[in-house]
Amino acid sequence: MRRTVTTTALVLTAALLTGCGGSGSEDGPKPAGKPSAKPSAAAGAPGAAGGDGPVSHQVTLEVRGTGSTLVYYNLETNKGEQVTLPWKKTATITLTTEAEKKAGTVVSVVPGSVTDGNGMLKAAPCVITVDGKKVADNAGADDKNPGSSMCEYTLK
Template sequence: MRKTAILAISLLAAAALVTGCGSEKKDAGSAQAGDAPPSASATGEAKGSSSGKKGVPHQVVFEVGGTGAAKVLWNGNTNHFEEVTLPWTKTESMQLEGAELKVGVTVSVVPGSVQGPDGMLKPAPCTIKVDGKQVADNQDGKSAKPCEYKLKD
């Protein structure tokens, strides 16, 4: 049991480090009054550059199954880490822009541990759905890997 707990903590720490380098985009609705986007000349962008292009909006659904409470790390528009009540679902609308259109963005969810039928801790089951289609899972908690998917247009 101690080994499983150490594995779960290590997995969460590794995922936090990996996703810590993710994009910190603002939602359109999160801009504060008085915030103005920088002008093209201030950012060094020339008119007609591809960085202003936007892709199609995608609905990304993160799910973690189980019962009780668990810590969950997920990376969509921004990185999040919090304790949640299971089962848990989070839906985000994501729209790729600029260089993201070419390289994509990795979305992920790292579930915390839940108690299995044998009393041992195991990763909670997780899934990611994009536009209604399941694109990632951890085999109902049988895999210690997080659920992750490269979102591309």
């Protein structure tokens, strides 16, 4: 009885492994190869069709003025830090996917307050440059237009 159960278990195991292995080796690689080939082709096709690969930009965030202030920025990561002015942060941002190239990624800097010539607090001046070209600043920020105290740019 024990020998019969063991033999039956071995035969069933062999049959299952052969059945699974046989269909997997005949049918498995073909379906697996086709779907993986399609995404690779699809991922490469837009870049190949447009002739574009990854696109890199040198982005510089700058906060001008004197003294120290708190600066929040979104460059490679979101971060806030106490800095001594003038302050500058540069990074190379690489857009690799078609979605990133089309929709873009936002880079920004929110400067803290500094004292102006009249002793009043105001947002420190900020500038964003991309590949050496100024793309955003907060030169128009004032009491009537406080929403523009930050600098923001969508990098595409």
